[in-house]
Amino acid sequence: xxxxxxxxxxxxxxxxxxxxxxxxxxxxxxxxxxxxxxxxxxxxxxxxxxxxxxxxxxxxxxxxxxxxxxxxxxxxxxxxxxxxxxxxxxxxxxxxxxxxxxxxxxxxxxxxxxxxxxxxxxxxxxxxxxxxxxxxxxxxxxxxxxxxxxxxxxxxxxxxxxxxxxxxxxxxxxxxxxxxxxxxxxxxxxxxxxxxxxxxxxxxxxxxxxxxxxxxxxxxxxxxxxxxxxxxxxxxxxxxxxxxxxxxxxxxxxxxxxxxxxxxxxxxxxxxxxxxxxxxxxxxxxxxxxxxxxxxxxxxxxxxxxxxxxxxxxxxxxxxxxxxxxxxxxxxxxxxxxxxxxxxxxxxxxxxxxxxxxxxxxxxxxxxxxxxxxxxxxxxxxxxxxxxxxxxxxxx
Numbered sequence: 422x423x424x425x426x427x428x429x430x431x432x433x434x435x436x437x438x439x440x441x442x443x444x445x446x447x448x449x450x451x452x453x454x455x456x457x458x459x460x461x462x463x464x465x466x467x468x469x470x471x472x473x474x475x476x477x478x479x480x481x482x483x484x485x486x487x488x489x490x491x492x493x494x495x496x497x498x499x500x501x502x503x504x505x506x507x508x509x510x511x512x513x514x515x516x517x518x519x520x521x522x523x524x525x526x527x528x529x530x531x532x533x534x535x536x537x538x539x540x541x542x543x544x545x546x547x548x549x550x551x552x553x554x555x556x557x558x559x560x561x562x563x564x565x566x567x568x569x570x571x572x573x574x575x576x577x578x579x580x581x582x583x584x585x586x587x588x589x590x591x592x593x594x595x596x597x598x599x600x601x602x603x604x605x606x607x608x609x610x611x612x613x614x615x616x617x618x619x620x621x622x623x624x625x626x627x628x629x630x631x632x633x634x635x636x637x638x639x640x641x642x643x644x645x646x647x648x649x650x651x652x653x654x655x656x657x658x659x660x661x662x663x664x665x666x667x668x669x670x671x672x673x674x675x676x677x678x679x680x681x682x683x684x685x686x687x688x689x690x691x692x693x694x695x696x697x698x699x700x701x702x703x704x705x706x707x708x709x710x711x712x713x714x715x716x717x718x719x720x721x722x723x724x725x726x727x728x729x730x731x732x733x734x735x736x737x738x739x740x741x742x743x744x745x746x747x748x749x750x751x752x753x754x755x756x757x758x759x760x761x762x763x764x765x766x767x768x769x770x771x772x773x774x775x776x777x778x779x780x781x782x783x784x785x786x787x788x789x790x791x792x793x794x795x796x797x798x799x800x801x802x803x804x805x806x807x808x809x810x811x812x813x814x815x816x817x
Contacts, residue, residue: 460745461737462511463752465504465730467795470755472501474762474798475791479712481571481763482770484790486781487711489702494784496698499717502577503727505755506655507662509581511735514663518592527585529813534578536814537760538562545570548767574763580655587656595663605664611647612657612724618644619719623700630707654719661728665735672732683736686729693726750799757802757815758795765794 476498479485485495538561546553549570561567564579594600621640629635647653661668676682697714700722704710717723740748751758769790773779779786805815 458749458752459735459738460740460748461734462508463748464737464740465508465734466755467748467751468730469501469504469508470751470758470762471791471795472498473505473759474766474794475788476501476713477574477763478766478769478787478791478794481766482773484770484773484780484782485712485784485787491784492701492705492712493698495712496701496714497694499697499714499720499723500726500730503658503718503723504731505577506581506584506658507665507727507731509584510659510662511665511731513588514592514595514660515666518589518596520589523585523589527582530578530582530585533756533814534575534582535562538572538575540814541572541760541764542567542570544764545572545767548764548771571763574759577759580652583652584656584659591660591663604660605667608657608660608664611649611653614643614647615653615657615719616721616724619716620721622716623720626707627703630703657724658727661724662731665731668728669732669735679736683733686733690726690729690733693722693729697722697726747796747799750803751795754799754802754806754815757805758798760814761798761801762794765798769794 476495479495485491542553542558542561546569551569554567554569557565557567557569561572564575566573591604594604617640621643625637649656672682672686673679676685697717697720700720701710701714704715708715714720714723739745773790802815806812
């Protein structure tokens, strides 16, 4: 059969791609993920936003005691942001791509981000009892830092925008059978370069602690090959989410049953969490770090924990009816919740202190307050999404 090339693609390959779009049900299912809500993705997003708010609540209220048990709970929050990237990758990489819609989405995100930055600056400044540093405002609006009040959480949207800018290239490669394989290889290499540096840092610190003298970090130079800079790890989580189907298929081929697969994934997640907590306890003793893991997003244990949890979540097709409405509401409004959460944390802090309700309270009470913040932010986002003009602030 004669094959004619079109810009590197053969007619035979183009025909195969057309057949793939029309025939296999599993491929069709991939292109429906953005239309048919997957309960597991809403669960993943609900857990992710809860964990993000939880760790910020700890830092900005000071209500949580620095105990080992509380650090065990807070260490788990390191998986929150990676889960968000994985869910985004899963949805976008396996959906049909429209260049016009994607460009519109990017521009929409930029304008919404700028609007929330303008809204948040005076409100958070007032809640923190700080004056606005007008000299720092231009760089803050353009994506830079603003150190007077805690506005650094906008970095997540910056990272997501950075990924969206290169996404058309990723999607084009991903949709080609050969390109998809090569993209997987490149992601593995990129991940190795990023996570190996953090692994080297951790090994250096542990060896230096037990040897009593400085140990060189021999893997530090690998960061020179990470052309994506500070957001490289975000892209790894994003692409890993996109390959969720492929990972699930690989696990199914190598494990005897779904039950065995889920047991292995659960044990893997528990082991990764346990090792992260062990590392956190070491860093607490050696560096005075509390409630988090240094360079946690770039830690290979976080990557393992994220992949294991994500594989468990994408299997969930139905949530108990009592929770379904709440989970769907949270999963549908995570953007608005994210933009609102720090304001609500600071308001909660001020109310608790004003009425002398407590200062240091058991973890259960703090978890209830975090859940309340999530639900209040969800309600505000839901209501805001129904108000003309203002609805654009809450819809991504």
